[in-house]
Amino acid sequence: MYDELRDICWKHNMMLPKLGLVIYTFGNASVVDRKNGVFAIKPSGVDYEKMKPEYIVIVSLEDGKVVDGALRPSSDTNTHLELYRAFPNIGGVVHTHSTFATAWAQTGLPVPIFGTTHADYLAMDIPCTDFMSDERIQNDYETETGRQITDWFAKHHVSPDEAQMILVAGHGPFTWGDSIAKAVFNARMIEELCKMAFITKSIAPDTPRLKTTLIEKHYERKHGKDAYYGQKS
Amino acid sequence: MYDELRDICWKHNMMLPKLGLVIYTFGNASVVDRKNGVFAIKPSGVDYEKMKPEYIVIVSLEDGKVVDGALRPSSDTNTHLELYRAFPNIGGVVHTHSTFATAWAQTGLPVPIFGTTHADYLAMDIPCTDFMSDERIQNDYETETGRQITDWFAKHHVSPDEAQMILVAGHGPFTWGDSIAKAVFNARMIEELCKMAFITKSIAPDTPRLKTTLIEKHYERKHGKDAYYGQKS
Amino acid sequence: MYDELRDICWKHNMMLPKLGLVIYTFGNASVVDRKNGVFAIKPSGVDYEKMKPEYIVIVSLEDGKVVDGALRPSSDTNTHLELYRAFPNIGGVVHTHSTFATAWAQTGLPVPIFGTTHADYLAMDIPCTDFMSDERIQNDYETETGRQITDWFAKHHVSPDEAQMILVAGHGPFTWGDSIAKAVFNARMIEELCKMAFITKSIAPDTPRLKTTLIEKHYERKHGKDAYYGQKS
Amino acid sequence: MYDELRDICWKHNMMLPKLGLVIYTFGNASVVDRKNGVFAIKPSGVDYEKMKPEYIVIVSLEDGKVVDGALRPSSDTNTHLELYRAFPNIGGVVHTHSTFATAWAQTGLPVPIFGTTHADYLAMDIPCTDFMSDERIQNDYETETGRQITDWFAKHHVSPDEAQMILVAGHGPFTWGDSIAKAVFNARMIEELCKMAFITKSIAPDTPRLKTTLIEKHYERKHGKDAYYGQKS
Numbered sequence: 006m007y008d009e010l011r012d013i014c015w016k017h018n019m020m021l022p023k024l025g026l027v028i029y030t031f032g033n034a035s036v037v038d039r040k041n042g043v044f045a046i047k048p049s050g051v052d053y054e055k056m057k058p059e060y061i062v063i064v065s066l067e068d069g070k071v072v073d074g075a076l077r078p079s080s081d082t083n084t085h086l087e088l089y090r091a092f093p094n095i096g097g098v099v100h101t102h103s104t105f106a107t108a109w110a111q112t113g114l115p116v117p118i119f120g121t122t123h124a125d126y127l128a129m130d131i132p133c134t135d136f137m138s139d140e141r142i143q144n145d146y147e148t149e150t151g152r153q154i155t156d157w158f159a160k161h162h163v164s165p166d167e168a169q170m171i172l173v174a175g176h177g178p179f180t181w182g183d184s185i186a187k188a189v190f191n192a193r194m195i196e197e198l199c200k201m202a203f204i205t206k207s208i209a210p211d212t213p214r215l216k217t218t219l220i221e222k223h224y225e226r227k228h229g230k231d232a233y234y235g236q237k238s
Numbered sequence: 239m240y241d242e243l244r245d246i247c248w249k250h251n252m253m254l255p256k257l258g259l260v261i262y263t264f265g266n267a268s269v270v271d272r273k274n275g276v277f278a279i280k281p282s283g284v285d286y287e288k289m290k291p292e293y294i295v296i297v298s299l300e301d302g303k304v305v306d307g308a309l310r311p312s313s314d315t316n317t318h319l320e321l322y323r324a325f326p327n328i329g330g331v332v333h334t335h336s337t338f339a340t341a342w343a344q345t346g347l348p349v350p351i352f353g354t355t356h357a358d359y360l361a362m363d364i365p366c367t368d369f370m371s372d373e374r375i376q377n378d379y380e381t382e383t384g385r386q387i388t389d390w391f392a393k394h395h396v397s398p399d400e401a402q403m404i405l406v407a408g409h410g411p412f413t414w415g416d417s418i419a420k421a422v423f424n425a426r427m428i429e430e431l432c433k434m435a436f437i438t439k440s441i442a443p444d445t446p447r448l449k450t451t452l453i454e455k456h457y458e459r460k461h462g463k464d465a466y467y468g469q470k471s
Numbered sequence: 472m473y474d475e476l477r478d479i480c481w482k483h484n485m486m487l488p489k490l491g492l493v494i495y496t497f498g499n500a501s502v503v504d505r506k507n508g509v510f511a512i513k514p515s516g517v518d519y520e521k522m523k524p525e526y527i528v529i530v531s532l533e534d535g536k537v538v539d540g541a542l543r544p545s546s547d548t549n550t551h552l553e554l555y556r557a558f559p560n561i562g563g564v565v566h567t568h569s570t571f572a573t574a575w576a577q578t579g580l581p582v583p584i585f586g587t588t589h590a591d592y593l594a595m596d597i598p599c600t601d602f603m604s605d606e607r608i609q610n611d612y613e614t615e616t617g618r619q620i621t622d623w624f625a626k627h628h629v630s631p632d633e634a635q636m637i638l639v640a641g642h643g644p645f646t647w648g649d650s651i652a653k654a655v656f657n658a659r660m661i662e663e664l665c666k667m668a669f670i671t672k673s674i675a676p677d678t679p680r681l682k683t684t685l686i687e688k689h690y691e692r693k694h695g696k697d698a699y700y701g702q703k704s
Numbered sequence: 705m706y707d708e709l710r711d712i713c714w715k716h717n718m719m720l721p722k723l724g725l726v727i728y729t730f731g732n733a734s735v736v737d738r739k740n741g742v743f744a745i746k747p748s749g750v751d752y753e754k755m756k757p758e759y760i761v762i763v764s765l766e767d768g769k770v771v772d773g774a775l776r777p778s779s780d781t782n783t784h785l786e787l788y789r790a791f792p793n794i795g796g797v798v799h800t801h802s803t804f805a806t807a808w809a810q811t812g813l814p815v816p817i818f819g820t821t822h823a824d825y826l827a828m829d830i831p832c833t834d835f836m837s838d839e840r841i842q843n844d845y846e847t848e849t850g851r852q853i854t855d856w857f858a859k860h861h862v863s864p865d866e867a868q869m870i871l872v873a874g875h876g877p878f879t880w881g882d883s884i885a886k887a888v889f890n891a892r893m894i895e896e897l898c899k900m901a902f903i904t905k906s907i908a909p910d911t912p913r914l915k916t917t918l919i920e921k922h923y924e925r926k927h928g929k930d931a932y933y934g935q936k937s
Contacts, residue, residue, distance in 0.1 A: 028663065029656070030701075031588070050701025080692060080700045102588045104663070108670035111585040112678050119344040121409045122264070122335045139684045146688055175681050176587045190262065197261065197337070203674055204341035208436055212345050215408050218372045222379055226313060234313045235263075235283030352810040354875045355730070355801045423728070430727065430803070437807035441902055445811050448874050451838045455845055459779060467779045468729075468749030494896065495889070496934075497821070516934030546925060546933045568821045570896070574903035577818040578911050605917045612921055641914050642820045669907055 007045065007063045007073055010038050014045035015058040017185045021101060022053045024193050029053075032101035033079040036185035037089050042066045044089060048076035066090070080147065087151025088181060091158075092165040097185025099192040102177045105199035109133075110172035116202045117214050123198050124215060124223035126169075126191070131198060132157055133172040154179060170195045240278065240296045240306055243271050247278035248291040250418045254334060255286045257426050262286075265334035266312040269418040270322050275299045277322060281309035299323070313380065320384025321414060324391075325398040330418025332425040335410045338432035342366075343405040349435045350447050356431050357448060357456035359402075364428060365390055366405040387412060403428045473511065473529045473539055476504050480511035481524040483651045487567060488519045490659050495519075498567035499545040502651035503555050508532045510555060514542035532556070546613065553617025554647060557624075558631040563651025565658040568643045571665035575599075576638040582668045583680050589664050590681060590689035592635075597661060598623055599638040620645060636661045706744065706762045706772055709737050713744035714757040716884045720800060721752045723892050728752075731800035732778040735884040736788050741765045743788060747775035765789070779846065786850020787880060790857075791864040796884025798891040801876045804898040808832075809871040815901045816913050822897050823914060823922035825868075830894060831856055832871040853878060869894045 018034045021027040030053070035046035048060045062074035062082075069086045071078060079085075085098045101107075109116055109131075116131035118124060123131075134153040141149040154171050158164070169191045170180040178199075180191035205212050227234040251267045254260040263286070268279035281293045295307035295315075302319045304311060312318075318331045334340075342349055342364075349364035351357060356364075367386040374382040387404050391397070402424045403413040411432075413424035438445050460467040484500045487493040496519070501512035514526045528540035528548075535552045537544060545551075551564045567573075575582055575597075582597035584590060589597075600619040607615040620637050624630070635657045636646040644665075646657035671678050693700040717733045720726040729752070734745035747759045761773035761781075768785045770777060778784075784797045800806075808815055808830075815830035817823060822830075833852040840848040853870050857863070868890045869879040877898075879890035904911050926933040 028659065048702070049699075077699075077702055104667055105670060107586060107588055108667045109674060111667065111671040111681075112675040114675060119408075120340060122340055136682060137685065139682075142684045142688050146692070175585075175685060193261065201337055201341045201344065203670055204338060204436055205344040207440055207673055208342060209345040209347060215344075216369060216372075218375045219370065219408060222375050226379070233282075233310075236281065236310055352874070353806060355806055426727065434803055434807045434810065437804060437902055438810040440906055441808060442811040442813060448810075449835060449838075451841045452836065452874060455841050459845070466748075466776075469747065469776055494892065514935065515932075543932075543935055570900055571903060573819060573821055574900045575907060577900065577904040577914075578908040580908060602915060603918065605915075608917045608921050612925070641818070641918060669903055673906055 007043070008058075010036060010043070010045045010063070011058045011061040013185060014047070014061045015056065017097070017099075017189050018047050018056065018061075019053065020189050021099070021192070024189070026101040026103040026192055026196060027053070032099070032103075033081055033085075034097065034099045034185055034189060035079075035082075035085045036097045037066070037095070039066070043072055044085065046078050046082055046085060048074070048078060049080050051076070081150070083145060083147035084151040084154075084179070087148055087155065088179070091151070091155040092181065094166055094183060095181040095188075096183045097188035098179065098181045099185070099188040100177065100179050101192050101196075103192065103196040105203055106172065106178040106195050107176075108203070109199045110177050111175060113174040116172070116199055117206075117212075118220060119202055119205045119212055120215055121219065121223045122201065124220040125227050126194055126198075127167075128220050128224035129163070129168060130214070131170060131172060131195060132161070132163075132168060134174050136174045150176070240276070241291075243269060243276075243278045243296070244291045244294040246418060247280070247294045248289065250330070250332075250422050251280050251289065251294075252286065253422050254332070254425070257422070259334045259336040259425055259429060260286070265332070265336075266314055266318075267330065267332045267418055267422060268312075268315075268318045269330045270299070270328070272299070276305055277318065279311050279315055279318060281307070281311060282313050284309070314383070316378060316380035317384040317387075317412070320381055320388065321412070324384070324388040325414065327399055327416060328414040328421075329416045330421035331412065331414045332418070332421040333410065333412050334425050334429075336425065336429040338436055339405065339411040339428045340409075341436070342432045343410050344408060346407040349405070349432055350439075350445075351453060352435055352438045352445055353448055354452065354456045355434065357453040358460050359424070359427055359431075360400075361453050361457035362396070362401060363447070364403060364405060364431060365394070365396075365401060367407050369407045383409070473509070474524075476502060476509075476511045476529070477524045477527040479651060480513070480527045481522065483563070483565075483655050484513050484522065484527075485519065486655050487565070487658070490655070492567045492569040492658055492662060493519070498565070498569075499547055499551075500563065500565045500651055500655060501545075501548075501551045502563045503532070503561070505532070509538055510551065512544050512548055512551060514540070514544060515546050517542070547616070549611060549613035550617040550620075550645070553614050553621065554645070557617070557621040558647065560632055560649060561647040561654075562649050563654035564645065564647045565651070565654040566643065566645050567658050567662075569658065569662040571669055572638065572644040572661050573642075574669070575665045576643050577641060579640040582638070582665055583672075583678075584686060585668055585671045585678055586681055587685065587689045588667065590686040591693055592657070592660055592664075593633075594686050594690035595629070595634060596680070597636060597638060597664060598627070598629075598634060600640050602640045616642070706742070707757075709735060709742075709744045709762070710757045710760040712884060713746070713760045714755065716796070716798075716888050717746045717755065717760075718752065719888050720798070720891070723888070725800045725802040725891055725895060726752070731798070731802075732780055732784075733796065733798045733884055733888060734778075734781075734784045735796045736765070736794070738765070742771055743784065745777050745781055745784060747773070747777060748779050750775070780849070782844060782846035783850040783853075783878070786847055786854065787878070790850070790854040791880065793865055793882060794880040794887075795882045796887035797878065797880045798884070798887040799876065799878050800891050800895075802891065802895040804902055805871065805877040805894050806875075807902070808898045809876050810874060812873040815871070815898055816905075816911075817919060818901055818904045818911055819914055820918065820922045821900065823919040824926055825890070825893055825897075826866070827919050827923035828862070828867060829913070830869060830871060830897060831860070831862070831867060833873050835873045849875070
């Protein structure tokens with residue numbers, strides 16, 4: 006019944022080490038099937054080299070419990086669950102500990118929008134959550150990690166369709182998209198943007214953000230109503 | 239009719255990801271056929287993995303319109319067009335978002351000529367355009383990007399044969415050459431020179447430019463009238 | 472008699488260049504067989520490309536002398552010996568000169584615990600030994616290198632099970648674990664943590680350590696008595 | 705007659721791109737045959753992908769003229785010649801523009817001996833020549849490059865056997881050894897030492913040089929009269 010969902014989930018998890026975004030068992034990707042009220046996610050602590058489609062775990066969107074699968078789901082499952090509930094348009098979620106994005110997350114700072122490569126995907130700084138309060142840490146930690154993310158969007162009145170990525174302070178990047186493929190793409194993109202921003206800041210620490218008119222121009226030509234990047238669908 | 243031109247264009251576009259200069263659909267290479275008044279360029283937003291020679295788009299040098307091909311040309315087509323018109327000796331143009339060159343472009347600073355590796359290809363700093371004015375941004379943006387480049391050469395009385403590369407401030411590198419192969423070579427070179435300059439500046443922020451006599455010696459032994467680098471042609 | 476031990480030792484030594492942790496003859500891995508009172512270690516100065524299982528040297532835990540094998544053992548053999556004697560729970564030891572870990576060791580500073588990637592493996596800074604005294608250098612140098620390590624753990628009342636890695640000041644990383652596989656894993660991990668910490672410090676030199684509650688949460692979910700990471704064994 | 709010498713020269717030149725030390729036509733390796741008074745060197749400006757053993761050029765040690773071969777020798781041939789004449793024990797010379805070594809050379813600074821990885825090969829800072837005087841630049845430039853190197857050794861009373869590498873200020877690394885294989889090894893090593901020193905300096909700009917007793921211990925255990933590293937020959 007969940008064969009196809011498992012296959013898609015497995016295939017996109019396997020892309021993470023190939024894209025240089027994870028080593029060993031770091032990171033996880035999930036894909037949602039909203040019609041059936043479930044999402045498929047990587048099992049916890051299984052090496053990518055040994056991963057098989059049948060190891061993928063199917064989890065209920067309603068109560069976060071395992072619906073199908075013999076293994077324990079990723080320890081970050083409740084973070085994915087929280088995002089699927091709060092962001093109704095998203096189809097996939099990816100979490101990695103990729104080197105440059107994680108190094109930025111460790112500073113607790115947003116990533117300044119320094120150039121058009123960034124503006125092509127995101128018309129603002131890459132957001133970074135606050136550090137989690139002790140009260141939340143003692144609570145259901147993974148659910149609260151999801152809430153750190155959704156709180157940021159609520160507080161800043163930003164839609165998760167506009168910014169499909171965030172750094173969790175002290176932790177690492179989470180990305181999403183209308184599909185798991187887009188979420189993986191965004192995981193690769195946040196790593197590249199963080200690497201570029203690190204180099205820019207090392208060369209010239211006082212580099213200002215890109216001017217607003219240029220940010221808007223680049224974002225709009227890819228995502229605006231008169232977008233002209235790519236092929237007509 | 240355009241089979242050969244398409245093949246050359248496709249082959250050199252495919253070198254960009256192999257040389258580590260582009261990921262996903264970033265970047266584009268074009269090649270001009272001045273006799274027939276056209277140039278061949280990558281289609282917009284098509285993955286390198288799926289690229290085929292027949293997808294390459296043929297564009298008129300006269301009016302920038304598509305002459306042949308089923309797909310939309312690169313969104314940067316008008317920048318290429320502007321360069322082919324302003325620089326009559328060039329045979330190919332390459333644009334990438336390669337990591338170190340883009341990070342330098344984001345600072346809006348030229349890349350100081352710190353060593354002989356740089357002087358072997360360019361007897362001056364790697365130029366960087368001004369940031370584009372709001373007026374130009376609102377205009378035909380890609381044509382204006384080309385004009386930012388050609389303006390720099392006009393203003394500084396430099397020939398595009400002497401400096402076959404430039405950083406567009408806040409954006410990234412553009413390179414060219416008498417052939418598309420040379421333009422791709424220069425795209426690889428600007429990335430390496432930007433990486434070296436970043437490391438040099440990190441080690442010793444006050445490193446001065448290379449002395450002029452040494453710059454001229456290296457540039458001349460490769461490009462001067464008594465050049466003795468390489469094989470006699 | 473030692474065929475299996477040699478095979479395990481050889482296989483894990485061969486992983487070091489594949490993981491990008493050693494070049495040429497740098498680095499060495501060993502595995503202990505406490506029942507038989509021996510450990511197997513890489514021969515000294517033999518290229519990885521030419522390494523064969525039969526070249527692995529078997530050394531006595533009692534007196535550090537070669538028990539079996541035609542070649543000289545690694546020049547660092549006495550450091551391994553010292554660790555096996557002082558740390559009764561460990562099953563393998565790895566030493567490399569991997570780039571980022573060695574660069575940190577050269578500073579003589581511990582690596583601050585900046586994020587959860589670090590806390591997943593180690594609930595404290597990555598320790599760094601003192602620089603060795605002249606007296607110790609003149610003594611049996613490799614044994615004294617081991618003592619620099621064991622002294623740190625004794626002085627700071629830390630168990631080598633909690634911190635399975637250390638930087639030897641001015642030298643490089645040593646890692647261990649209950650198996651040689653875990654020691655190799657830790658060698659890869661210390662390199663990644665050192666790389667991330669370098670980038671974090673370059674972006675924001677004043678980045679504080681991760682808050683204690685978050686360190687404990689991450690360490691405990693992987694290693695505490697109620698750990699829920701990974702699969703039930 | 706020179707078939708074997710050409711083969712050795714070709715094989716070691718081909719290692720340079722594989723070791724990540726050169727791109728395109730950068731860099732060159734040569735090997736000397738002192739008995740026959742010649743050395744074999746890479747032709748000038750030939751791509752590594754197209755290089756064949758028969759392209760290697762044979763040059764006289766006496767007058768630097770081509771003895772055998774259809775192509776022009778490397779433009780750096782006279783630098784190699786100068787080194788073979790001044791350093792009678794060396795068997796091979798390598799010059800590259802490898803990224804981190806060239807970036808250091810651009811600063812004009814020696815590379816501080818920060819750790820034992822460095823001391824294993826060299827008991828002093830990696831030397832850097834002075835910047836060349838205008839008078840020398842106007843003279844036979846490549847011969848003078850060799851003299852910048854040999855002058856450093858004469859002035860500092862250091863033997864080229866002790867320090868088998870140097871940075872030419874503003875240019876890049878030159879290495880040598882008793883064989884071309886050792887010269888290639890040293891070219892890889894200087895790149896790694898320069899990368900590590902860059903990272904160390906970025907983390908802690910005031911890192912002091914390694915203490916002398918530790919430098920001597922490491923250098924002696926590999927190169928001293930009681931060396932115990934490696935296998936008995």
